[in-house]
Amino acid sequence: MTALRDTHYMRQAIGLGARGLGRVWPNPAVGCVLVRDGRILARGWTQPGGRPHAEAVALAKCDARGATAYVSLEPCAHHGLTPPCAKTLINSGVVRVVTALTDPDPRVAGRGHAMLRAAGLEVVENVEATAARAMNAGFLMRLEQGRPWVTLKLALTLDGRIATATGESRWITGPEARRMVHAMRARHDAVLVGAGTARADDPDLRVRGLGITHQPVRIVAAPRLDIAVHGRLGISAQEVPVWLLHGAGADAGARQRWRDAGAELLECPANPDGLMPDETLQILGQRGITRVFCEGGGHLAASLLRAGLVDELVVFSAGKMIGAEGRAALGPLKLAHLHDAPQFKLDAVRQVGADIVHIWTRGTA
Structure with a gap:
């Protein structure tokens, strides 16, 4: 049952991320859905120009303590124009993070997942990975080729x-x-x-x-x-x-x-x-x-x-x-x-x- 729920909400996150296609380059188009007790608390997607990130947009809309965050790409782990999204998720009080893909960006590349786990959060990876890869094919192509x-x-x-x-x-x-x-x-x-x-x-x-x-x-x-x-x-x-x-x-x-x-x-x-x-x-x-x-x-x-x-x-x-x-x-x-x-x-x-x-x-x- 948990796997079915994870698939359901991740599909929503991927669909939200697609709203950023053509608007967020060179950043990835990411979606985020926050869920607690079977109820969606907030949704977010990467904003034009690549900032703010999907996680920050969703977290700004609600009290996320005790929630699960569904994110279509591994949360970033590096300091850029904004703090790392992995750190923002930890500070928000979410207890579980479900992702579709590991971010191949060398500044992330598994560090976001590791940061979340080190803080005691449950992390589930590779949910709807094929659909997420297809949606962000351009971002991935640029990094990989x-x-x-x-x-x-x-x-x-x-x-x-x-x-x-x-x-x-x-x-x-x-x-x-x-x-x-x-x-x-x-x-x-x-x-x-x-x-x-x-x-x-x-x-x-x-x-x-x-x-x-x-x-x-x-x-x-x-x-x-x-x-x-x-x-x-x-x-x-x-x-x-x-x-x-x-x-x-x-x-x-x-x-x-x-x-x-x-x-x-x-x-x-x-x-x-x-x-x-x-x-x-x-x-x-x-x-x-x-x-x-x-x-x-x-x-x-x-x-x-x-x-x-x-x-x-x-x-x-x-x-x-x-x-x-x-x-x-x-x-x-x-x-x-x-x-x-x-x-x-x-x-x-x-x-x-x-x-x-x-x-x-x-x-x-």
């Missing part, structure tokens, strides 16, 4: 085209699918497109129509910085951050024009094919980005797929046909054999308005 989690979104006709031969692409999918895309943007730290998409579509890349105030960082991979500064990104760069990823050979005048517009420039290693994707993502990881939502175009998407750096694939399929003269979703993958093709495992399929969305994760199909 140095790069953000990458979601690639494609909006296609049934024959796999993203635009007509003339470049017309608005709109392949319907309003319900586009609204879902905006919700996905909001759960990521950054939205990424290639220079070709920036030139062809003049995108804004902000979250619209959901009534939220926070915005992801807008990033363009433009090796030569050959995109117009007077487009929508340049005009709004002082309102919402714009980062430009470029190579060493980018024109000095273009660099200065974009800096004057308010964009931040990040020089990345490049080769004749463009920016080197692994090294570029490592640079984003160093800047604290944990989750990237890539919206193309074909060259950028292909480079990420070739390098094995797409962790999640979200494909919207619309009931339209364009034909062979239309623009393909991906650039060349340079495959010699079918078994070399990137493979993904289907996670979910559902109808969204008149369209279908299918979600895949990296792995063996």
Whole structure:
């Protein structure tokens, strides 16, 4: 019975933590539920910017003496801008702490659990660990591999085209699918497109129509910085951050024009094919980005797929046909054999308005 209760409340904590996705980087998105005698006393989740932490938010709402704290990640054990959450839990009078994951951050890495046990609290670990790992995949990826989690979104006709031969692409999918895309943007730290998409579509890349105030960082991979500064990104760069990823050979005048517009420039290693994707993502990881939502175009998407750096694939399929003269979703993958093709495992399929969305994760199909 205790195990069932622990699972029930931990699922709530993980769900609460998800509210912080896209808002708390480089920190993890954590949820906390305080329970005593079968009654929820308070709930909390990590606040925008990463402070205060979920435990502090929940504890500030109630008298937690004698309670159990359900936390979706091991409480921190180090002094930062705030005291360690493990110490705060001890001082609050809770008698039991249930967690989903050990925090791989070297400053924590089991020390929070050890601190709680040393103070005499009962500690239960690894409750709903798989769900918690999936929710905080970006935070964990950055700590464990140095790069953000990458979601690639494609909006296609049934024959796999993203635009007509003339470049017309608005709109392949319907309003319900586009609204879902905006919700996905909001759960990521950054939205990424290639220079070709920036030139062809003049995108804004902000979250619209959901009534939220926070915005992801807008990033363009433009090796030569050959995109117009007077487009929508340049005009709004002082309102919402714009980062430009470029190579060493980018024109000095273009660099200065974009800096004057308010964009931040990040020089990345490049080769004749463009920016080197692994090294570029490592640079984003160093800047604290944990989750990237890539919206193309074909060259950028292909480079990420070739390098094995797409962790999640979200494909919207619309009931339209364009034909062979239309623009393909991906650039060349340079495959010699079918078994070399990137493979993904289907996670979910559902109808969204008149369209279908299918979600895949990296792995063996």
